[in-house]
Amino acid sequence: MRSADFGADALVGLSNYYSGLYGPIGDVSLLSAEDWRTICRQLRARSRQWPIINLQPLDTANPFFQRLLAALAGEGYWTDTYFCFGNWYLELAxxxxxxxxxxxxxxxxxxxxxxxxxxxxxxxxxxxxxxxxxxxxxxxxxxxxxxxxxxxxxxxxxxxxxxxxxxxxxxxxxxxxxxxxxxxxxxxxxxxxxxxxxxxxxxxxxxxxxxxxxxxxxxxxxxxxxxxxxxxxREVDYLTGDDAYKRDWMPHRRERLGIVAFDPGTLTGLSAGLRHFAGKFGRRLLAAMRNNSTVARSAIG
CATH class of the missing domain: 3.40.630.30 (Gcn5-related N-acetyltransferase (GNAT))
Structure with missing residues (x-):
């Protein structure tokens, strides 16, 4: 489908702003490293249709997260992760x-x-x-x-x-x-x-x-x-957002992240990937410059 985030066709998860969590059905720990490579190899074989992959919001503690990220990178994708939202929850024990x-x-x-x-x-x-x-x-x-x-x-x-x-x-x-x-x-x-x-x-x-x-x-x-x-x-989950009142009811917080992958072997994947990483570098550089400026003003004051 057309991705509003990248202005190009992308393979995206069946999730939206109503979704508290996205992930596979079944136990992915049963998949071997070769299984993961095969999955990503098949995805890249269709990269002209899906030059970008964007999945969110994901549980970083689920093996799906790290294994998919590693397999995508291993097959030549440019990969990155990004913050979706904070998730407050309670474990009853x-x-x-x-x-x-x-x-x-x-x-x-x-x-x-x-x-x-x-x-x-x-x-x-x-x-x-x-x-x-x-x-x-x-x-x-x-x-x-x-x-x-x-x-x-x-x-x-x-x-x-x-x-x-x-x-x-x-x-x-x-x-x-x-x-x-x-x-x-x-x-x-x-x-x-x-x-x-x-x-x-x-x-x-x-x-x-x-x-x-x-x-x-x-x-x-x-x-x-x-x-x-x-x-x-055994658990109560506030799902999405860092609203201030939630920390009064729930003692624990974790973060839900997204995975984005670009195929640099396609013109669309290459250009979208360059824009993504250049923008990320630019934001970090700007934040560092602002921080240094604040420190300098404090030292002068």
Whole structure:
């Protein structure tokens, strides 16, 4: 397909800005070094069709990452890696929700406790977690969209994607769609997915008209309790982004990277590769010059 990043045809992964992770299906550790070379040799045989390869976001701890990178370089590609986003996550190691809660920052603990007390004093409120297909889920999807419109989030570019994801996930038993209602009206919502011992926090939003009730934090705590004590997950994953609030909930951070490879044996691959590496060198040089300038001004001052 045509790559917007390089303005040329490229072999790209089936991922987009909704993707928290991309990778192969199956155990790549079963592949030998010769298998990897054969794969990359076959790719290069089609390099007139795909002079550029661009895969992201990838797990650097997965053998797929290093072995593919080495095999591409071994077959003559110019290769590079690039940062996609930070990924905050929590490893439970058998802990209960109460164990986890005790380790949270005191400010966050107090926010959750105070938020629940305010909701209880204010009257009618409750939390529902939807995990199965049916009429209740359809109402919850409509409520999710309503809260999203009242939140700080920008409208979804593909409005049918999230409802479709909810229905598919519910059919497979993966869905945990949380909804906090206040006097019968939804004011906070979160879409989580649970599969293979992992809980993935996919989307969240709250009505910006009720920040004093901390509905987002209260709902997050309820979903955390559910996936830890009921689903018994081993990991909770915030997926994409370095938003400041995530480090309060998750103690660990890792980075998701991309791999880009250029075939210099094609005119397109050669020119795109030269532009890529020249641009990278130029940015590093400019950053170094700015840093040296700052140091010099500090010394003079």
């Amino acid at each position: 058998g802990r209960s929700f109460d164990d986890y809660f005790r380790d949270l920052p005191a400010l966050l603990q107090n926010t959750i406790v105070r938020g629940r007390k305010k909701l209880e004093r204010a009257g009618d409120w409750g939390i529902d977690i939807h995990d199965a297909p049916g009429a209740a889920l359809e109402r919850a999807i409509a409520d999710f969209e309503s809260v999203y419109r009242q939140s700080w989030k920008r409208p979804e570019p593909f409005p049918e994607f999230i409802p479709g994801l909810c229905r598919m996930a519910a059919a497979h038993g993966w869905l945990r769609l949380g909804m906090l209602r206040f006097h019968g009206r939804p004011i906070a919502t979160q879409l989580w997915l649970v599969k293979d011992g992992r809980a993935m926090i996919y989307k969240l939003a709250y009505d910006k008209g009720h920040p004093h009730l901390s509905p987002g934090s209260v709902l997050s705590a309820a979903l955390m309790r559910h996936v830890i004590d009921i689903d018994r997950v």
